[in-house]
Amino acid sequence: MPQDLIRNFSIVAHIDHGKSTVADRVLELTDTVSGRDMREQVLDSMELERERGITIKAQAVRVLWKGHQLNLIDTPGHVDFTYEVSRSLQACEGALLLVDAAQGLEAQTLANAYLAIENDLEIVPVVNKIDLPQADPDGAAGALAELIGGTSGDVVRISAKTGQGVEEVLDAIVERIPPPSGDAAAPPRALIFDSSYDQYRGVVAFVRVVDGTFSTGRRLRAMAQGTRFEAEELGFFSPTMRASSTLEAGEVGYVITGLKDVSKLRVGDTLTSEEEPAVEPLPGYKDVKPMVFAGLFPTDSDDYPELRDALEKLKLNDAALVYEPETSHALGFGFRCGFLGLLHMEIVRERLEREFDLDLLVTAPNVAYRVTTKTGEVLEVHNPAEMPAEVERVEEPYIKAAIIVPKDHVGAVMELCTERRGSFDHMEYLSEQRVLLSYELPLAEVVIEFYDQLKSRTRGYASFDYDLVGFREGELVRVDVLIGGEPVDALSLIAHRRSAYPRGKLLVERLQKEIPRQMFDVPVQAAIGSRVIARETIKAKRKDVLAKCYGGDISRKRKLLERQKAGKKRMKQVGGVDVPQEAFLAVLNLDDAKR
């Protein structure tokens, strides 16, 4: 199709502001899906996404409207996937900026809107849910217009639920969003904005063709990574997969690569042909680095091979997931996994438990630390237990947080950010009621229960987004937990000197409750180096005997003792103390519950 008849766009919206419903209506109105086939929210294909109301993986759907080819490119809706969002946006010329008429702008919407504006996208502002009784379409339209620098007359007002105004949106896409402007005659170049893995067909890349034409059967190359493969099949989604012999400049579609490893084809890379290679890749490729780390251990150590297989399979679909084997004295064999952020971690964990039926023990998350040793060596530490005892300095990742909150809750948010070692950057009134607070915070302070605290202190009204802004030196210490005088690697944590004491105390108190009493007093301590900062004692049992044992009881009592012995063998021995796995689980899960 000639490029002037093509429009590529995405929808930027906060969770629950109706992105999927808008997409559904678009599919219906353009007869892409008949009403009968209409499955609610067609684009969200994964079970998990549907339940959590978020979209993990971008997909693209082609529809036809009044002689034009419109490609709707779906974007992930969360901060952890900012890089993926930016690649998706780079594949578009325009974006619908969708805001709930009742809720107004949220921090995420703002972040993604800025991202779209930075990518020079034409923004079509849309206010959704105007049918709701508590809707304030004028207020929302005003805020939108102010944000993108237009007038509220430009804002399309719709109800995706009833279908009201959706045709206008389609018309606005055709009228306002510019067509692609690549060079159809140049050597082919296409941006990979997403990929997924199919067990029969290998890696499927989602691409936006910028220049030239791609044809089925040709040899292709990913320019940054150098991966070579044959285009086994080209095509597009409408909404199901449809093969096509070519993908031309300006079009969006998929390439079936036959590759068996998703990490061979990374989002942001540029595809070109081997026969007629482009000279320059498209701009913007970067290797995403995980920032949040946690140990994943099977609750039953016999499940270790299953966990390894499951991670391998997940990795096929999730290039951002990294993992390496980890052996914990306390928890046995597992993996230290790196995630883009907390949500990413939660998604991975849930998928492992749900899709692979694994019972997991997840250690408290920590961030990546950059450590300079006394000898001047610089290490990146992903596991508190690996933090050297003697360090010159430790740097930790910082974020710039944007928090949008009703003005009544500004005080509460400022208090929270201060507690979390935040430094105030600026504050801005988005409307009379809504305030944007900008803070710089250590990422480590955000990965543990920050979001829940934020929500609870603002009665759920605050929204939150962040960007990484680099590493900074901090007064950081490693806190070790010792049971019977022996450190428990899985429970070590890195904390700011100020919070080391309360966190150590909490851990020690929980362990004291969870570890069964032994034949002797067991000290449970938290320590920084050799200095003990918190201590509890598990008092020794005063009695543990089988009251009576005569001729008729011997077999039963012997079996009882043998079972007791077998039970002990399954426990982890730390400092001469038999610690049931449940104790670790309880301590770690309590962290989860609080987060």
Place this chain on the structure above:
Amino acid sequence: MSAGIRHLYVHLPFCAHRCGYCDFVTVVGHGRQHEPYVDSLLRELALERDLLAPELETVFLGGGTPTMLAPDQLARLLEALPPAAEVTVEANPETVTPGLARLLRTRGVNRISLGAQSFQPKLLEVLERRAGPTSIRRAFYHLRDASFDNISLDLLYGIPGQSPTDLARDLDDALALGPEHLSCYELEAKPGTRFTHRHGGELSRQAGAMETYFERVVETLTAAGYRWYETANFCLNPDRRAGRDLRARHNLAYWLGRDYLGVGVGAVSTIQQARRRNTPRLGVYIERLRAGEAPPREVEEIDEDVRERERLMLGLRLDDPLPFESVAGAIDRGASARLEELGLLRRSTVDGRDELVLTTRGRFVGGAVTAELLA
């Protein structure tokens, strides 16, 4: 081939009432079964006679309530049993009359184990015991009058509602009678029993306070001149009774891992590599023996490894050291060293032979120590 067994147990299941906490093989009522049951016992004994040594060390009549048996049947049974150095009968206080005491004494019984359990009426009620404190004392006096000079009292502690003062009173009341021997058991409320159903809540509320009861029992009795010779058993020191060793010889045989023959419904025998348990069903037991056959039995093989583990488990209950070589194969050496270091276990060499014994601290947590020590 004679197994040369020197210890005989005779089970008498009859009871007037089944106490809520009891888990022995017992039957209530069945008055008409007493005679056929004694017939059956004697038949079983006749069938197993070859297993016994020509001279027995001990005979023990346990239950149930052996003294519930009709006196003529009890007399018939005692007369038919082989003689032994120690013949013990378990008795419930309410069954002990001057006549019964004489009957027992004149038919070779020389040791009585009297099931007192407590001297507090409210606690006896909780335990569903028939006898009150007065009848316990009276029973004791009847036995003394019949010149029994080796009487043991059973006491229970950790009874729902039992305060530390109640415990102290029970111990005082028991000591006031001057028994030669005391067995003190912590009440075991087994999950799923009627007793636990009724008293479990109270017991878990009291668990913290009752933790010290075992220590209190041991302290009180040892201070009163008793030897804590087994986890739950105490006997008067020899100097108090003309140098006599008043340990229960029959039970000592169990704890030393010796073979024993048990006859009667539900009775257990350990004979070399086998442990066998008679059917617990009274009707089946009587019927089979009436037909001249051995009762149905569950047989468990206990090879030398198992017996070694049992010797360890049982031997560590005693205050006498255990010869190390008799249990060496059952011991986890690492655990043994750890337990020694913790002051729970003591290994010493006497006359060039290694011995093993729990320390006082170790005996209070003997179950856990043994579980740890087992290889």
